[in-house]
Amino acid sequence: xxxxxxxxxxxxxxxxxxxxxxxxxxxxxxxxxxxxxxxxxxxxxxxxxxxxxxxxxxxxxxxxxxxxxxxxxxxxxxxxxxxxxxxxxxxxxxxxxxxxxxxxxxxxxxxxxxxxxxxxxxxxxxxxxxxxxxxxxxxxxxxxxxxxxxxxxxxxxxxxxxxxxxxxx
Amino acid sequence: xxxxxxxxxxxxxxxxxxxxxxxxxxxxxxxxxxxxxxxxxxxxxxxxxxxxxxxxxxxxxxxxxxxxxxxxxxxxxxxxxxxxxxxxxxxxxxxxxxxx
Numbered sequence: 001x002x003x004x005x006x007x008x009x010x011x012x013x014x015x016x017x018x019x020x021x022x023x024x025x026x027x028x029x030x031x032x033x034x035x036x037x038x039x040x041x042x043x044x045x046x047x048x049x050x051x052x053x054x055x056x057x058x059x060x061x062x063x064x065x066x067x068x069x070x071x072x073x074x075x076x077x078x079x080x081x082x083x084x085x086x087x088x089x090x091x092x093x094x095x096x097x098x099x100x101x102x103x104x105x106x107x108x109x110x111x112x113x114x115x116x117x118x119x120x121x122x123x124x125x126x127x128x129x130x131x132x133x134x135x136x137x138x139x140x141x142x143x144x145x146x147x148x149x150x151x152x153x154x155x156x157x158x159x160x161x162x163x164x165x166x167x168x169x
Numbered sequence: 170x171x172x173x174x175x176x177x178x179x180x181x182x183x184x185x186x187x188x189x190x191x192x193x194x195x196x197x198x199x200x201x202x203x204x205x206x207x208x209x210x211x212x213x214x215x216x217x218x219x220x221x222x223x224x225x226x227x228x229x230x231x232x233x234x235x236x237x238x239x240x241x242x243x244x245x246x247x248x249x250x251x252x253x254x255x256x257x258x259x260x261x262x263x264x265x266x267x268x269x
Binding site: 162 | 175179186193196198199202205206212216217219220223224225228229231233236241243244246247248251
């Protein structure tokens with residue numbers, strides 16, 4: 001079961017990554033990247049890194065991709081009627097069907113060679129929020145604070161770069 | 170017994186797709202998204218090593234990598250908006266002010 005899910009998520013990730021770089025429309029490309037990030041979050045879940053899977057969906061799939069989509073819409077790079085004509089339900093259905101079929105085929109191949117993702121038994125405790133937070137707020141206290149400064153500097157720099165005129169003049 | 174290879178192979182494939190995207194695409198935003206894809210595949214490598222070794226430090230590195238990716242996305246998209254104001258385009262083949 002675990003290996004089936006691994007192959008499903010892996011196929012989804014690779015297919016959506018290829019679709020991301022081959023599609024012409026920027027909005028479609030961003031949406032395929034969201035799919036790719038969510039399937040990688042599923043693989044994190046298979047690796048029993050629960051906290052990072054949740055953070056991946058929240059930060060990458062949520063915050064960063066909303067930022068990307070916002071900039072794409074702001075610059076008006078993808079024309080809407082173009083998007084609607086390409087983004088048909090039939091194509092989405094065909095895409096998911098293809099992914100499922102391909103993953104089942106690879107599952108059948110992999111079951112012959114007998115490959116099982118084997119995790120460390122300690123991973124049940126290591127991947128939790130408790131273990132990560134314990135380490136982050138004791139050993140890595142200074143890097144966490146530096147990261148906070150980095151994020152603040154990035155936000156200030158982003159606002160300064162993106163605003164039309166510097167108000168200090 | 171330990172099939173680390175599958176996760177590393179997937180990570181390598183995703184990284185390669187990201188490299189191909191950076192090399193072939195001309196839209197600056199798509200190039201940025203490919204860079205995010207590459208960062209994400211390296212995160213996958215770190216998490217899989219951390220899971221095989223039962224060590225928490227790999228995941229902490231992924232946590233910081235996520236923070237840097239968020240900061241990079243914010244600043245990079247601001248730069249893209251500034252370039253778009255000056256050139257009315259995000260096509261990297263047309264932005265050649267600092268190029269011969």
